[in-house]
Amino acid sequence: MTATITQTPREWADAFERASDQDPEIQAHGRYFTCSYLLDMDTHTFVIEMSAGKVHNIAVDPDPLDRPYQFAIRAGVETWQGFGVPVPAPMFHGIWAASFQRDMKLEGDVLILMQNLRCVTRQIELLRAVGVPV
Template identity: 60%
Template sequence: MAVAAEYEWSTRFQEENDRNEELSAHGKFFTCSYLLDMETKKILIRTHSGKIDTINVDPGPLDHYQFAIRASADTWRKFAMPTPPPMYHGIWAASFQGDMKLEGDLLVLMQNLRCLTAQLEILRVVGAPV
């Protein structure tokens, strides 16, 4: 993905997040940092009170995150479809499907699950950057 396309994707993702009514209503305590590992692309997202602070589309090995969601590029493309195929509609289903893995501080993931789910569903609007 070219730098301009990465910037456009991250801008669209942040704009959709910031106008998401569910995140506005429930995101007061949605503050965390997490990594989306899409096999060929890694994205570090930092949120604060339901809003995105930063999106790093090229994190380095020392960039900190609390948890990671890792899957193949193919799984992320299916997950990001407007209507995903069966077993790609959520992180739990995709984990049971086979190659999506949840790593790190899963307590933080679970404490923020409702908002994280709403945020990941934004991929169905803006697409996956892989």
Template identity: 70%
Template sequence: MTTATRAPSARAWAEAFAEASNTDAEIQAHGKYFTCSYLLDAAERSYVIQVESGRVTGIAVDPGPLDVPYQFAIRASAQTWREFGTPVPAPMFHGIWSATFRRDMRLEGEVLVLMQNLRCITRQIELLRIVGSPV
């Protein structure tokens, strides 16, 4: 008999993600101007991640539509985010561009802000391989 593993709580995931991002050498090296707020939408759960000068300063868990403003959204199914959260993601789950071309990921909102911060956002998504899926 196997025991089902349970994902950490949303708050625990948010804290782990903030810690991983704030201590990541690559983000800190590139993130001087990495300032934005974005929605990471995993269908079952959503997070607004607020970043100032390369540091995560807040993460709102399951905010209402008008609770916390954000500039752009990265939306995908819970299963897609689970695939991103594996140590070695399968093809097409290794980056946001591949997932938008072949999977169910969508980029919405002020895409210019996403592009201006692309290297750091990409690195934050790569950190899911360490902290796990947000759902």
């Protein structure tokens, strides 16, 4: 499962921000979607800072102490690439399937993840449209 990288990590972050902020589902459910979380894609990391359902900031490849986050979603390149195709294969369709059957790990304050689960899940689904930068 090889993906062609056509965007820099910063371009990807900008596209992800636009897709998230314009997504009707996130806007319908995201009134209280306020948190910071890390997407660790092995070769690149991103701290997504959300405020009331809108992306406040996306830090690209921050140093470990630069940006605080409440929880992390970590996986290898192959797993993220599996999420970034229009029709994902089995076990690449959601974070739970990938955490049970692939190398995805959910770390940190999982309560905050659970409180924002629908919106985080939708943002992960947006990778099908914007791709992944790895």
